[in-house]
Amino acid sequence: MGVIDKLGVGIGWRAEIDLTVERLPGVDFVEVVAENLHVEHLPESIVLLRERGVPVLPHAVSLSLGSADPVDLHRVEHLGAVAEALGAPLVSDHVCFVRAGGLDSGHLMPVPRTRDALDVLVANVRMAQANLPVPLALENIAALLEWPDGELTEGQFLAELCERTDCWLLLDVANLHANARNLGTDPNRFLDEIPLERLAYVHVAGGVENDGVYHDTHAHAVRPEVLELLGELRSRVDPPGVLLERDDNYPSDSELASELAAIRAVLARHG
Amino acid sequence: MTSGTTISGRPGISVEEFGFLSGGPGRAAEVAVVRLLEAGLLRISREGVVSAVAATSHGAATPLEAYALGAARTGRMLGDLIKATAAGEALEALRQNLVDRGLLVSPGRRKLCGSIRSLALVGVFCAMASVALFHVHIGIGIGLVVLAILIRWFAGRLRRPVRRAGRRAIRKITVMSDDRAGIVAQHGLTGRIGKFPRMYYVWEMLGIAPSAGATLRRHKPVTTTYAGSCSSCSSGSSSSCGADNSGCGSSSSCGSGSDSGSSCSSGSSCGSSCGGGGGD
Numbered sequence: 001m002g003v004i005d006k007l008g009v010g011i012g013w014r015a016e017i018d019l020t021v022e023r024l025p026g027v028d029f030v031e032v033v034a035e036n037l038h039v040e041h042l043p044e045s046i047v048l049l050r051e052r053g054v055p056v057l058p059h060a061v062s063l064s065l066g067s068a069d070p071v072d073l074h075r076v077e078h079l080g081a082v083a084e085a086l087g088a089p090l091v092s093d094h095v096c097f098v099r100a101g102g103l104d105s106g107h108l109m110p111v112p113r114t115r116d117a118l119d120v121l122v123a124n125v126r127m128a129q130a131n132l133p134v135p136l137a138l139e140n141i142a143a144l145l146e147w148p149d150g151e152l153t154e155g156q157f158l159a160e161l162c163e164r165t166d167c168w169l170l171l172d173v174a175n176l177h178a179n180a181r182n183l184g185t186d187p188n189r190f191l192d193e194i195p196l197e198r199l200a201y202v203h204v205a206g207g208v209e210n211d212g213v214y215h216d217t218h219a220h221a222v223r224p225e226v227l228e229l230l231g232e233l234r235s236r237v238d239p240p241g242v243l244l245e246r247d248d249n250y251p252s253d254s255e256l257a258s259e260l261a262a263i264r265a266v267l268a269r270h271g
Numbered sequence: 272m273t274s275g276t277t278i279s280g281r282p283g284i285s286v287e288e289f290g291f292l293s294g295g296p297g298r299a300a301e302v303a304v305v306r307l308l309e310a311g312l313l314r315i316s317r318e319g320v321v322s323a324v325a326a327t328s329h330g331a332a333t334p335l336e337a338y339a340l341g342a343a344r345t346g347r348m349l350g351d352l353i354k355a356t357a358a359g360e361a362l363e364a365l366r367q368n369l370v371d372r373g374l375l376v377s378p379g380r381r382k383l384c385g386s387i388r389s390l391a392l393v394g395v396f397c398a399m400a401s402v403a404l405f406h407v408h409i410g411i412g413i414g415l416v417v418l419a420i421l422i423r424w425f426a427g428r429l430r431r432p433v434r435r436a437g438r439r440a441i442r443k444i445t446v447m448s449d450d451r452a453g454i455v456a457q458h459g460l461t462g463r464i465g466k467f468p469r470m471y472y473v474w475e476m477l478g479i480a481p482s483a484g485a486t487l488r489r490h491k492p493v494t495t496t497y498a499g500s501c502s503s504c505s506s507g508s509s510s511s512c513g514a515d516n517s518g519c520g521s522s523s524s525c526g527s528g529s530d531s532g533s534s535c536s537s538g539s540s541c542g543s544s545c546g547g548g549g550g551d
Contacts, residue, residue: 016346018316019480044482045317252311252324 004089007055007201007241009263011256014246018045020253026260027054031243032086034058034078039085050086057201058082059170060093065124065138066111067097076131083134090200092137092170093128095121095158112147113157118164125165137168137200142178142216154185155193162198169194171239172203173229174216181214187229191236201241204230204263219248222259227266234270242267284440287335290456291365292374292437298459299365300356303335304349305455305477312336313343319483322346334361349479350486353460374437376430384430391423451477461487 008028013021021030022045030049037046037058050056060079063071083091096108111117129136140158152160162169171194179185204227206220222244233239242263246256284292286306291299304321307313312330315321323343331337338361343352356362369375395416402412433441446453458464460474474484 015318016316016320016322017314018318020314043318044480250314250322250324253314 004055004200004240007243009260009267010055010241010243011260012059012243012245012247013046013049013056014250015043015045017246017250017256018043020250020256021045022048024253024257024260026264029055029057029241029243031057031059031092031245032082034060034082034091035062035075037082037085039078039081042085046086055089056086057088058086058091060091061108062098063093063124063128064097064099065093065128066095066109066117066121067099067124068120069099069101071124071127073127073131076128080132080134083132088134090135090137090168091132092139092168092200094139094141095161096141108141110141110143110146111157113150113152113154114147115151118152118157118160121161122164125161125167129165129167135168135200137170139170139172139203140175140179142172142175142182142214144182144213146183153189153193154179155190158194162195167198168200169198170200170203171233172205173233174203174205174207174222174226174245177223177226177229178207178214178216181209181225188232191233196237199237199239201243202230202233202239203243203245205245206259217248218245221251221255222262227262230263231266231270234267238271239267284444285333286452286456287333287365288369288374289441289444289453291362291369292433292441293457294459295432296357296362296366297353298456299335299362300339300353301460302452302456303333303339303356304343304353305460306452307331307336307339307343308477309451312340315349315479315483317480317482319349319480319486320346321349321352335359335365337361348486349483350488353487369437374434374440376432376434381430381432384426387426388423388430391419391426394419394422460484 009026010029010031011021011024011027013030013032015036021027032046037043046056058079060075062075063079065071079091079093082088094108095111097111098105098108111121125136125138138158138161140154158169161167176185176187176190180187204222205216205218206222207214207216207218207226208220209215230242244256244259244263246259250256287299287302290302294301304313308315308321310330310332312324313321314324321343322345323340331340335356338359339352339356342355342359347355366375366378370377398412398415398419401407401415402409444453444457446457448454454464454476455473458473460472460477460479462473463470464473464476465471472484474487475481
């Protein structure tokens with residue numbers, strides 16, 4: 001049992017598809033990008049969803065917890081304020097860094113999987129947790145490179161992070177697929193190594209493969225390989241929630257509904 | 272350009288053309304956008320962000336619709352999209368077609384008539400000055416003033432955007448109550464329909480959220496440009512034509528605000544196509 005007993009199947013709320021999200025059948029919960037929300041002026045659609053009792057989970061992209069720089073507490077406070085405004089049971093960000101030396105990368109950059117980098121990450125996560133009103137979940141990212149001299153596999157790295165910080169895991173199976181495709185990592189070994197009992201919920205997203213490189217675009221349909229990984233995960237554990245992420249090139253309502261239905265079908269088939 | 276669509280019981284005039292003749296280029300653009308929304312090729316958010324559902328112009332019934340679909344590919348505020356569409360090449364082609372068919376006055380003729388009106392006004396002052404300064408007979412002065420006023424009035428009549436044939440065509444059109452695009456063409460999105468005291472805006476009839484409808488009332492200049500199917504489509508204000516210019520205000524902002532210091536301006540950060548960056 002995770003930080004939330006049961007979330008169900010959800011979709012990432014984006015301003016462009018707010019009405020779609022509201023009218024899609026069977027959306028059990030949604031996730032919002034915390035940096036895009038102002039606590040004083042929550043979007044009408046979000047307020048409506050909350051009034052309906054739909055859980056709205058803030059998802060951050062800018063804490064840069066893997067950065068050697070100290071955590072920006074203003075960003076943490078904003079994330080906490082959003083969580084309180086939405087009555088969210090948890091918040092999330094990524095195992096990555098997005099900022100260094102005063103420069104923003106604009107991307108989620110992988111953290112070197114060394115013990116030194118883990119110490120830095122643990123310190124930053126603890127700092128964030130101390131300033132957040134709700135539990136923090138951290139997500140595995142997709143990367144196109146690995147730093148040299150890694151001492152731990154990604155699964156070991158996340159397992160130790162969870163053990164030392166009591167954080168939760170937000171598992172992105174599309175990122176898992178991306179890393180398997182681009183870096184040659186073993187998804188099954190990853191799933192063997194992470195503490196599945198710390199699973200908060202799961203991300204599923206679409207992508208595209210160009211010239212042998214998989215791009216986690218969130219702007220294409222979910223690929224069968226990603227759903228297969230979701231099935232593999234489901235055969236090991238019943239995740240509290242599974243969320244479809246779509247950030248661009250939004251398809252019709254019926255196509256989004258089909259993708260949600262496909263996720264439900266995988267969960268049912270492997271349950 | 273022919274759109275292939277007809278307005279309620281009036282073959283030969285498309286609903287976009289009806290919109291143009293009734294309310295100018297902005298009205299025609301509104302018709303195109305509304306038809307795309309009704310067809311499910313565009314979607315609109317509560318805040319008024321309009322975005323294309325499909326990544327191609329497949330499904331657009333007219334060049335104007337194809338233009339609007341392309342312009343909405345990345346998501347734009349409703350008012351901004353209408354204004355950009357009204358200033359695009361496709362709409363210029365629609366205008367030229369109406370001119371060629373004798374339904375609309377050409378921009379050149381309108382400009383000429385405008386110049387004549389200005390000259391007539393100068394003539395009025397010159398006539399008055401000639402009486403006061405050069406002791407021209409007051410009868411001649413009055414005659415010149417009356418002549419200048421008549422010329423100015425006549426040029427004003429000729430300058431009206433819709434020709435008599437166009438006005439006659441509009442009068443013959445009957446819009447059915449279930450013809451939503453036709454209602455937009457006739458009244459505009461910001462037009463009011465219904466009977467007093469139960470009147471409402473056309474955009475309300477279409478189910479557009481109030482905050483999205485509000486984007487139609489903003490009249491900020493648009494600085495964004497669309498470089499899709501049109502090479503030079505700066506979305507400045509379009510020339511007025513007909514009854515009104517359909518209130519196509521705009522806002523260049525789109526979607527909810529983002530944290531200025533965020534690593535990702537909107538949406539979640541994803542994509543791993545650059546320098547080893549990760550996707551979430």
